Amino acid sequence: MTSKGLKNYTTEIPAQRTISEIEEILVKHGATDTWKQYDSAGKVIALNFAVNTEFGKMPFKLSIDAQVICEVLKEQSKRGFKSISRKQASDIEHARNVGWRIIKDWIDAQMAMVSLKMRKLEQIFLADIYDMQREKTFFQILRDKGYAGLLMESHEQK
Template identity: 45%
Template sequence: MAKSYDRIKNYTTSISVEKTISELEKMLAKHDVTKIMKEYSGEGVPSTLVFAVKTAKGEIPIKLPCNVESILQVFKDQVKEGKLPRKYADQTGLNWATEQAGRVAWRIIKDWLDAQLTLFEIGMVKMEEIFLPYIYDPVQEMTVFQLMETGQLNIGNLLTEGGMR
C-alpha cells in the first residue's frame, strides 16, 4: 500500500493522552452521546473509548479503538526513510516513543472525530453512518467491522470483482 503522507499527522504533538481524551469526551457530550467510558491496556494507558449514541431507534453502543502499535510501526518506517529522528524508533519498554505514539494516535482520532461531527452538524451524515464499523454488539463482544472481518456478518452480496456493479 502506497503511503500518501510525508510524515505522520500530529507526530510532534506534546498534548497528553488524558487531555485529548477529555477533549473527545467534550465533543461527544455535545452530540447526543449519553454514556462515555474508557478501556485501558495492561500498562494503564487508555486503549478504547466506549460510548452510547442516542438515535431515533434508541441508544447504539460504540467502541472506538486506538491502535498505538500501528503508529509505532509508522514511526519505525519513517525513521528508516529518514523522515523522523531516531528517537521515534526507540521501542524498548514503555518509553518516549511508545508514549508519543499514544499521544499521536489519540490526536489523530480527535481530528477524525472533529471532521465527522462537523459532517453530522451540517446534516450530511447521521451518527449511525459515522460510527457504523464501530457499533458494538455486547453479546458477541465484537464491533460490526469485527463481525464482518470474521465472516459473522455476511456482506458477500455487496462485493464484486473488479469494482461496482
C-alpha cells in the same frame, strides 16, 4: 501517509488530554455515555460511547493500536523525517499520543457533517458500532464473515 509524514507525528499533546477532548466533542454531538477500557499498564486502549437513536441506545468503540503506530513512526524515522527522532519513534507513549490525536482530528471533521445534518452520528461511526455480547465492532463482525453478500463478486455471479 503523505510525503509530509503521518498526521500529528510531532504532537506533544498527551493522549489523556486528547481523549478528554474527544469525549467533549462526542457529548456535544449527542453521546449520552462514555467509558474507557484500559490495558494492564493503565493506559487507555479504547474509548466507548453511546448514542440514543430512534431504535434505542447504541454503543460504539474507538480504539488504537499503539504498537502498529509505533512501527509506522519507526519506518518514518528511517525514511529521514527529521522532525522525529529514533527515540521518539520507538516511544509507545508517543505513539498513543499520535493515534488519539489523529482520531480526534477525524472526529472533528466528521462532526461538521453531523452539524450540517448531512449525516447522523451512527452513520459516521457505523464501522465502530459495538456488539457488547460478542465484544466486537460491526467492522470486525463483517470482516469475520468475509463481508458476505457485500462484495461485487457475490453479486456478479447471480
